[in-house]
Amino acid sequence: QKEVEQNSGPLSVPEGAIASLNCTYSDRVSQSFFWYRQYSGKSPELIMSIYSNGDKEDGRFTAQLNKASQYVSLLIRDSQPSDSATYLCAVNIYGGYNKLIFGAGTRLAVHP
Amino acid sequence: AAGVIQSPRHLIKEKRETATLKCYPIPRHDTVYWYQQGPGQDPQFLISFYEKMQSDKGSIPDRFSAQQFSDYHSELNMSSLELGDSALYFCASSGGGLAKNIQYFGAGTRLSVL
Numbered sequence: 001q002k003e004v005e006q007n008s009g010p011l012s013v014p015e016g017a018i019a020s021l022n023c024t025y026s027d028r029v030s031q032s033f034f035w036y037r038q039y040s041g042k043s044p045e046l047i048m049s050i051y052s053n054g055d056k057e058d059g060r061f062t063a064q065l066n067k068a069s070q071y072v073s074l075l076i077r078d079s080q081p082s083d084s085a086t087y088l089c090a091v092n093i094y095g096g097y098n099k100l101i102f103g104a105g106t107r108l109a110v111h112p
Numbered sequence: 113a114a115g116v117i118q119s120p121r122h123l124i125k126e127k128r129e130t131a132t133l134k135c136y137p138i139p140r141h142d143t144v145y146w147y148q149q150g151p152g153q154d155p156q157f158l159i160s161f162y163e164k165m166q167s168d169k170g171s172i173p174d175r176f177s178a179q180q181f182s183d184y185h186s187e188l189n190m191s192s193l194e195l196g197d198s199a200l201y202f203c204a205s206s207g208g209g210l211a212k213n214i215q216y217f218g219a220g221t222r223l224s225v226l
Contacts, residue, residue: 043217100145
């Protein structure tokens with residue numbers, strides 16, 4: 001079992017809809033959680049970071065963290081075709097200057 | 113704003129050759145991380161350096177070595193290249209302050225081993 005699990009998709013949503021991406025992690029001591037967006041052949045681009053339980057909003061993006069359930073999600077409101085990409089969930093288990101463990105990524109397709 | 117700079121962007125090598133990848137972190141960032149991403153795979157952590165000392169080691173083959181220099185740039189040296197080493201290699205950096213654990217990625221080096 002991977003330490004960070006994501007549904008590989010593809011997740012297909014119409015333009016203007018809400019896209020919901022989910023991620024679970026196995027290590028209870030995990031401290032920091034990140035969502036990266038990656039276009040094909042490009043580098044991961046940070047979308048959101050979240051460290052404490054609850055919701056964190058930034059523009060059209062909302063990250064949700066539930067440490068008791070070991071679950072983190074990303075909501076994208078008013079989805080645009082330009083949001084079509086692979087979304088990588090990443091966990092920093094120990095905090096500080098430590099490696100990221102990535103999920104396999106969820107491919108999102110927003111169709112006009 | 114300055115980003116993480118990687119060079120070269122593309123590299124083609126033959127089996128058993130050597131390769132050197134370079135990474136220049138964001139100014140004032142003191143930690144560098146290297147990741148390998150195979151086709152259709154998620155990035156896998158290789159190695160990291162904090163203040164010029166190795167801070168963590170992941171699934172890095174013994175054929176690979178890396179170091180961080182006094183100006184904080186890092187180099188990943190790869191020897192006896194194999195076909196399976198063909199991948200995207202990303203460098204990321206992070207700095208101090210409240211955002212010390214946020215890693216910013218460079219554009220990557222695409223290595224093709226023929």
